[in-house]
Amino acid sequence: MDSTEFSYYGKEMVDYIKNYVDNIRTRRVTPNIEPGYLKKLLPEEAPYHPEKWDDIMADIEEKIMPGVTHWQHPRFHAYFPSGNSYPSIMADMLSSGIGCIGFSWAASPACSELETIVLDWFGKAIGLPNQFLSSLPDSQGGGVIQTSASECTLVAMLAARAQAIKRLKQHHPYVEEGVLLSKLMGYCSREAHSSVEKGAMISFVKLRILEPDDNASLTGETLRMAMEEDESNGLVPFFVSTTLGTTSCCSFDNIKEIGEVVQNFPCVWLHVDAAYAGNAFICPELKYLLEGIESADSFNTNPNKFLLTNFDCSCMWVRDRYKLTSALVVDPLYLQHGYSNSTIDYRHWGVPLSRRFRSLKLWFVFRSYGISGLQAYIRHHIKLAKKFEALVRKDSRFELCHKVVLGLVCFRLKGSEKLNEKLLSNINESGKLHMVPASVKERYFIRFCVVAQHATEEDIHYAWEVITDFATDLLDSTKA
Ligand code: PLP
Structure with a gap:
């Protein structure tokens, strides 16, 4: 496809999306097909010769759309929302067009700098305490865009694990790290998202799943009893994952009480997962739900759920970015640059190296809607x-x-x-x-x-x- 064709078909694609959205009500919200339906419609081999654009697009309606669940349909009431808006879609188009991979400041300065700025905008808007923002003088905190809430929890857990092992090493310098690892215990409520369990599997740490109260809320007392019991059995509490807006019923853990409990244990990382609900804290009347956030080490929310932003855009803030990055730094020569000490290199803030220009869509959304x-x-x-x-x-x-x-x-x-x-x-x-x-x-x-x-x-x-x-x-x- 050359640039003239791109311009022509690109406009056609925008119209196709517009018509899809405008007429979505005429479609059935869920597909009426059997598993394996697509295999019968598509060839077994990739085409050897190039195909015509019009033929590819014709297959979208004939073969792909019959198998699509229409998440933007007004009759779709499942899960949590999948954020979507025209400004966000267009920003994603632009991100694809620019096609930069902003793993470090030097790899594309605007990519890193815009991410830092919009995460500060967003953090302020939802009422996060100043220690989570990067723009304040002497701030250790800051925000980053991850692919998903699951990744935010995993990364928080990895940082907590590194911090706990480092502390244990100071006290037991001759004990194998594997042995120290076997002592670490994380905590969450039964109502926490399954990604916390997955994070513990990947991190190779134990996770104690606690019973919430009758409001499906984890209390400080339940957590305290579990942590004290584990500690008296020689285990080392190192991580607590709480939820504001649980997946099943949108309940809220009591992070104020939990924060007070966690303060009494050395070096325990408190994570707050507000994947859906956190976006709502942009409304002043809902900020009361954040009560207790001052004690948290990390917090995440997904604008790609409840803030008109397309997947993927999961925002995570940490109180001490050095604790996060020290768990994840690997620094080969080919990724280093002259400004490493004075800029943010987001490659140290997560699992993947490569990253899209995702802050563009948040920036477009904030500016278009206010x-x-x-x-x-x-x-x-x-x-x-x-x-x-x-x-x-x-x-x-x-x-x-x-x-x-x-x-x-x-x-x-x-x-x-x-x-x-x-x-x-x-x-x-x-x-x-x-x-x-x-x-x-x-x-x-x-x-x-x-x-x-x-x-x-x-x-x-x-x-x-x-x-x-x-x-x-x-x-x-x-x-x-
Ligand atoms: N945490 C909560 C509270 C959720 O509701 C969800 C999904 O709905 C997740 C985590 C997982 O989100 P993601 O798909 O971004 O990993």
Whole structure:
């Protein structure tokens, strides 16, 4: 493709995306295909000769779209939102066009510098304490964009592990590192995202999974008892991962209490995963949910979930960037440059070396919407969730299962797990709506999340109508 063709087809692609978004309602939200459908439609070998662009694009509608789940569809209420907006899409296009790989300041100075600046903007906007920002004089902290929240937790755990091993080495210089490693114990709630467990598997450390309270919130007391017990058994607490806005039910760990507990143990790293909920702290009335953040060593939130930014964009801040980078520095000559001491080299802040110019999309989003526009978007989604909550409350056949704080409503039909499983599978199979289940303290429920960027009250009423129609049919059939 030459540049004239790129200009022509590029505009066509923009129009294709526009039409996709404008007409998304005409599609079925979930695909109606069987596993392996695509293998039957595509050749077994890659084409030897170049193919025409028009033929490739024709296959998008004929072969690819039938297998796509439309996450931006107004009938999609599963998981958490997948952020999306035109400014963000265009910034991603630009990032691909520039095609730089900003692993160090020297590899593309604007790439690193913009990342530092927008992470400070964002950190300030959500109310992170100054120690997480890099722009203040003598600051040790700062922010970085990682690929995913899972990676943020892993990287935090690796930093915590390095710090703990270093301290243990000082006290036990002749003990093998492998032996010291076998003593380390991390902690999280049963409601923490599964990525914490995965992080512990990769880091080769033990993880103790603690029971949250009746509000699905991990308390300081539960953590304290576990840490003290482990310590008295010769183990070394080194890492606590907490969650603000859990995946199943959007509950909030008590990070204030937990922070107070962690202070009493030497060298324990406190991580706060707010992958979805953290974005909402951009609204002043929700900042109370951050109470206790001063004690944290690291914090992450994903604008690619709840802040109109396309995947991937997971923002992580640390209180002491040197603790993070000292766990991850490898410094071959070919990556060094003359400004290493005075600039940020993001290659030391994460697992991959190569990195896209991801800060562009956050910059475009902040500038296109302004903080006020982003607040309006968050508030609109919360308002719609409250609307849905009110509809559930009015129907005595249903019950609400968890407090509605942001855009997620957890509800169920009064009755057995089987009944609710059946209700959900009937709805999902119809293709009229898409939701997923979850279970907290062995209580199964259905998650309804407000996802679409431009979701309306009509969409909420439509969803409730579909749910209640299926519920009526199901309850009638069980009576018959
Ligand atoms: N943490 C929380 C609280 C989540 O809800 C999720 C996913 O929804 C994750 C972590 C994992 O996010 P990612 O896909 O960015 O790794």
